[in-house]
Amino acid sequence: MFDTDQRPTHAPADHPALPTEKIGVLLANLGTPDNYDYWSMRRYLNEFLSDKRVIDYPSWKWQPLLQLVILSKRPFTSGAAYKSIWNHTAGESPLMTITKAQTARIAEAAEQRYGDRVMVDFCMRYGNPSTRSKLRAMIEAGCRRILFFPLYPHYAGATSATANDAFFRALMNEKWQPAARTVPAYFDQPAYIDALAQSVERAYAGLDRRPDILVCSYHGVPIRYLTEGDPYHCQCQKTTRLLKQRLGWQDTDIVTTFQSRFGPEEWLQPYTVEEVARLAQQGKKNIAICAPAFSADCIETLEEINEEIRDSFVEAGGEDFTYIPCLNDDAAHIAALAEVIDQNLQGWLS
Incomplete structure (x- = not known):
């Protein structure tokens, strides 16, 4: 539990009580209606x-x-x-349910490591709870230093950068701004790669027959973003390479693809929905697919991958389609995120 409000030492008797200073860790995800x-x-x-x-x-x-x-x-x-x-029982989207669970488990890990000095909460870039409302709540709770953590393993202007934008805009409304840091991409962190590999190994161990290939499907962006300097494509490719090395696989065991194309522009390729059909037509009738760019299952994984992309594979002659869930609140994932937080709190906590 956090300390109660108290009057600053040597302050006059009529000075208002202030909350004990803490450090805030504000997790951020994409959002949900x-x-x-x-x-x-x-x-x-x-x-x-x-x-x-x-x-x-x-x-x-x-x-x-x-x-x-x-x-x-x-x-x-x-x-x-x-x-x-939809999670009809909780009355919310799966992304909201999972983000709440992640936050609770990260808060538990923070309490075990830092005691009551660190406050952990989450916000959404779009929808509720908003970044501004959660930042305000942290400041009111006494957080004079805040670590803002976009839950995207890979940096992209359309994900990490816009989440940071919302955080910085929220800071502009504060009379007394806390010190602030943002967490960089963690796509090549060994603990994250290991958590990914463990999820693949568990999934494969539960299958009667080993898939012919693992498809690593990343959310796509227009290819123009790459030529304009966005590092997302290169970071995705490196994650697949590191995952392959950690698993001890050959190049033919794994492939990188991109999903969720929107609009008339050319996006990063190969497109997942087309690639799974091509694989089926080439005789790879048994595939597995994972989504390393998503920290939590959401509409793009539960509906797009597990329904639309699955349908494309089956219609092209595919037989066995295994979707490997996102890392969500898996223990290895929480440990990896907690390690990233610890690295970025260096110098703020003794």
């Missing part, structure tokens, strides 16, 4: 697709198309997709 109805989906999609980091077309060109066409239709289809994976 509050529900899967039309208006909840429209609010969420409008915030997401209006982000210049996500869609960087000029507003005069993009906003009329978004407001008049896309947001008239997409909330229905996206809402149906969310409904198919």
Whole structure:
């Protein structure tokens, strides 16, 4: 438990009590709609697709198309997709459920290591709880130093950078800003790679027949982002290479692909939905697929991979399709995240 508020030493008797100073660790994930109805989906999609980091077309060109066409239709289809994976018992999306579980377990690890000196919470870049509201709560709780941790193993302008943007904008509203740090990408951290490898090994051990190939499907971005300096593509390729080395596999045992293409531009290739069909047509009838760029299962994994991409594989003649879940709140994943946090708190805690 955190210490109660107290009057500063040597302060006058009428000085207001202040919370004991703490360090905050604010985890951040992409976000989720509050529900899967039309208006909840429209609010969420409008915030997401209006982000210049996500869609960087000029507003005069993009906003009329978004407001008049896309947001008239997409909330229905996206809402149906969310409904198919929704955690109806908790009344929330799986991403929200998993992020809460991750936060609780990281908080437990922090308490064991740091006692009551560190406060752990989470926010969402889009939707609720907002970055601004959680930052405000941490400051009110006495956090004078805050470590902001976007839960993306790989850096991309459309993920890590926009999460950091929201954090910095929230700081602009504070009269007394806390000291702040952001956590860099951890795509090549040995503990993260080991957690990935353990998840693959467990999945393979539970199968009657070894898959012909493992597909590492990463969220895609326009290929233009790579040429403009975004390191995401290179970091994804390195994760696959390190995972292959950790597993002791050959090049033919694993492949890197990219999913979730949106709009008319050329995106990073090969596209997962096309590659799994090509693999099936080449005789690889038994495949496994994982999503190393996602720290938690979400609409892109539970619906896109496990439904749409699976269908593409089966329709092309594939037989056995194994989806390996994201690391979520797996113990090895939590340990890896806690290690990253510990590295980035150096100098703030004795």
